[in-house]
Amino acid sequence: MKRNTWQREAVREALDETEGFISAQALHSSLHASGSPIGLATVYRALGDLAATGEADSLQSPEGEALYRACTTTGHHHHLICRNCGLTVEIAADEVEVWAKRVAADHGFTGAAHVVDVFGLCANCTRLLTANAG
Amino acid sequence: MKRNTWQREAVREALDETEGFISAQALHSSLHASGSPIGLATVYRALGDLAATGEADSLQSPEGEALYRACTTTGHHHHLICRNCGLTVEIAADEVEVWAKRVAADHGFTGAAHVVDVFGLCANCTRLLTANAG
DNA sequence: CCTGTTATTGATAATGATTGTCAAAACCAT
DNA sequence: ATGGTTTTGACAATCATTATCAATAACAGG
Ligand SMILES: [Zn+2]
Ligand SMILES: [Zn+2]
Ligand SMILES: [Zn+2]
Ligand SMILES: [Zn+2]
Numbered sequence: 001m002k003r004n005t006w007q008r009e010a011v012r013e014a015l016d017e018t019e020g021f022i023s024a025q026a027l028h029s030s031l032h033a034s035g036s037p038i039g040l041a042t043v044y045r046a047l048g049d050l051a052a053t054g055e056a057d058s059l060q061s062p063e064g065e066a067l068y069r070a071c072t073t074t075g076h077h078h079h080l081i082c083r084n085c086g087l088t089v090e091i092a093a094d095e096v097e098v099w100a101k102r103v104a105a106d107h108g109f110t111g112a113a114h115v116v117d118v119f120g121l122c123a124n125c126t127r128l129l130t131a132n133a134g
Numbered sequence: 135m136k137r138n139t140w141q142r143e144a145v146r147e148a149l150d151e152t153e154g155f156i157s158a159q160a161l162h163s164s165l166h167a168s169g170s171p172i173g174l175a176t177v178y179r180a181l182g183d184l185a186a187t188g189e190a191d192s193l194q195s196p197e198g199e200a201l202y203r204a205c206t207t208t209g210h211h212h213h214l215i216c217r218n219c220g221l222t223v224e225i226a227a228d229e230v231e232v233w234a235k236r237v238a239a240d241h242g243f244t245g246a247a248h249v250v251d252v253f254g255l256c257a258n259c260t261r262l263l264t265a266n267a268g
Numbered sequence: 269c270c271t272g273t274t275a276t277t278g279a280t281a282a283t284g285a286t287t288g289t290c291a292a293a294a295c296c297a298t
Numbered sequence: 299a300t301g302g303t304t305t306t307g308a309c310a311a312t313c314a315t316t317a318t319c320a321a322t323a324a325c326a327g328g
Contacts, residue, residue, distance in 0.1 A: 001274085001275075001324095001325085001326095002275085003274090003275055003276065003323085003324050003325075004324075004325095005275095005276065005277080005323080005324075007276085007277070008276095023314085024314080024315080025313090025314070025315095037278095038277090038278090039277065039278035039279075040278080040279090040315095041277075041278060041279085041280095041315090041316080041317090042276080042277055042278065044314095044315065044316080045276085045277085060194040060196070060198055062194070064194055064198045064199075064200065064285085064286085064314080065198075065313090065314070066198065066314085066315085080237055080238060080241055080243060082243065089241050091237055093233065093237070095229070095233050096230060096233055096250075099227065099229050099230060099233075100252050103214055103225055103227070103252055104214060104252055104254045107214055107223050107256070107257075108256060108257030108260070109214060109216065109252075109254035109255060109256055109257070109260075110254060110255045110257075110260045111254050111255045111260075112252055112253070112254035113252070113253050113254065114250070114251065114252045114253065115249060115250070115251045115252075115253075116230075116248070116249070116250050117248065117249045118234050118237055118238055118243075118246055118247070118248045119246065119247050119248065119249075120238045120243035120244060120245050120246035120247065121243060121244045121245045122241070122242065122243055123241075123242030123243070123244075126242070126243075126244045126245075135295095135296085135297095135303080135304080136304090137294080137295050137296075137303090137304060137305070138295080138296095139294075139295075139304095139305065139306080141305080141306070142305095157285085158285085158286080159284090159285070159286095171307095172306090172307090173306065173307035173308070174286095174307080174308090175286090175287080175288090175306075175307060175308080175309095176305080176306060176307065178285095178286065178287080179305085179306085198285085198314080198315085199284095199285070200285085200286085
């Protein structure tokens with residue numbers, strides 16, 4: 001049976017309070033900084049569970065680290081992520097869903113899944129960085 | 135100055151002969167099996183260089199491992215990958231390019247890049263696995 | 269409220285990919 | 299062929315993640 005522990009709840013809350021994606025290590029550090037004695041392995045386990053049940057979304061950073069985020073949307077969706085500040089926008093992409101299905105079908109592929117993420121600079125970061133550079 | 139060594143050439147050729155994506159470790163094993171005494175670190179370096187110059191394409195496997203492939207198309211493109219046999223199809227996706235740009239622009243993002251990969255079972259693998267399962 | 273069963277925790281070791289180190293070897297213009 | 303410079307490769311180091319396993323805590327039943 002699945003038991004409720006303060007550790008799982010702590011991870012869930014910490015993830016909720018986090019803007020954008022965060023790594024297991026970083027979330028653990030954050031929790032420790034807040035005085036929580038939660039163990040690192042437990043954070044990994046909790047994040048894995050949340051991702052498995054769909055309560056959190058995960059993706060691989062370009063550096064190969066797994067990043068997690070508490071999703072507000074329950075269904076299938078994608079992300080538009082600021083590579084500077086981490087701000088993340090959840091986006092529906094019916095257009096891409098259709099495209100992905102068609103591409104797979106056209107080539108005889110079945111059971112198609114896809115990875116679609118857009119990275120860029122959010123308006124805020126664009127303004128700041130442009131001011132400095134220009 | 136950039137020098138030419140048999141090691142770099144060996145990696146390039148091994149990558150060319152490989153169908154689908156392959157990891158640095160696997161390529162190193164493959165080279166060793168063929169009698170090449172090339173070092174592991176060198177394979178990592180060569181693959182990194184090839185990816186940097188655009189001669190090879192790289193992506194992160196769901197397990198976080200970096201995979202490489204010799205690309206036949208020079209420009210920007212995406213992949214349709216068989217999760218069973220590794221067969222890879224390069225696909226152009228003007229539709230998705232437009233979509234990605236629009237999504238970024240709609241939200242005020244600039245300098246948008248994107249990761250778009252489709253994973254599935256190729257026709258061949260579908261037939262084989264369906265025969266076994268059904 | 270106790271209590272036993274059993275899932276969960278967490279310190280730590282183990283794993284596995286990738287990168288850093290640095291002396292020795294290879295490359296190439298001269 | 300020679301020398302300055304780049305590249306190599308064996309090995310150590312790093313870093314994220316997973317496995318271990320005894321100790322702990324959740325919770326159903328009494
Ligand atoms: Zn930003
Ligand atoms: Zn989708
Ligand atoms: Zn296949
Ligand atoms: Zn594209």
